[in-house]
Amino acid sequence: MATQKRLVSTLLDRCGRTYAAEAGITLADKPSPLYRLLVLSVLLSTRISSGIAVDAARELSRAGYRTPRAMRESTWRQRVDALRRAHYVRYDESTATALGDGAALLLDRYRGDLRRLRGDGLTARLREIPRLGPVGVDIFCREAQQVWPELRPHLDGKTLDGARSVGLPTDSDGLAGLVPSGDLARLSAALVRVSLDRKLADGVVEAA
Template sequence: MTGELDDRARQVLVSRLLDRHGRSYAEEIGLDLTNETAWFGWLCAALLMSARISAEVATRAAQALIEAGLDTPGAMARSSWSARVALLDRAGYVRYDERTARMLGEMARRVLDLYGGTLGFLRETARHDPAEERRLLLEFKGIGPVGADIFLREMQLAWPEIYPFADARARKAAARLGLPDKVGDLAGLVPRAEFPRLLAALVRVDLAHETERLRLDLDS
């Protein structure tokens, strides 16, 4: 299963990816990233999703945070560590519950102390420079390169200076499917507004180990 597809096959495959798997993770969690108030919740989700735990459990835990009202830095900082641990446990996020609960609280306090309670000010501090935005994200305890990639992958419509951005996992999945793995070429397959959804679809297919089946379906 090597080599890139021709233009027609690409169009068919991309259409199938979007139709079957093209729901962004932010959408699944219930976050509208065009609204600045959702950005902190998405940063929390990126932290949860970057751990060695299933995406299903991580998204369920992120949803639980939102349902509990812990979707703002202020609410998260005011919550107790034990309450956050219990919430994560109920969502099935048990392997990293205590450590993650601590990091969520620390992250909220950092947003409050350094950025006035909004990630919009982090962006302004970085002067809309993608490299600097990434550097500042990496200063949050619990947000490593994978977490930063997850955050930026879906934030690129709200932060247009990031576009086009594709993380290594999405690009590797694209290559396995015969799609271009160069970011610009991959972004050129869909309208700008659809690119984060395409990346989410590629990640979902990769996590489900469905790349080979999709390619075989296309060849049949």
């Protein structure tokens, strides 16, 4: 039977890439990468494949919409076109509206800087962002814990489901103790991936 240490090592090797990294975001405690993570979290919140959402985040970034100001100054049509280029088509029009409204909210309340949301009440403030429901908030916090230590450990239901699927501890403290704190975002991403893919989970267990 695989040890927990080997399981975690295999998880990180095989599927420990964060969604931010997949979208080409070098996460840092700076306004632009944090905003790009927020946009990615909004895109991942809809019932659409994670691959399409990641591609859409990349396309919006290529179009230059890397800050709330740039997003707000883009037209609704430009945002729709960028989403459609990434085949984000089921929710393209409503998402384009939500991204514009969200950018305006961030500029009006937080001067376009997500670091101003940090602290007590973060979850409630994130929920004010259009289209960012509980799922999107968890996505943002899972990934932002890489650069916001006060969020650690953020191991939500999806990550614990993934832990259960490969035989790892299903309590946050026990799971967090298996990796250095700086690897929690990667571990969370890996566990979410195996929670969504039984074949991937089985492959990790067999390889470990």
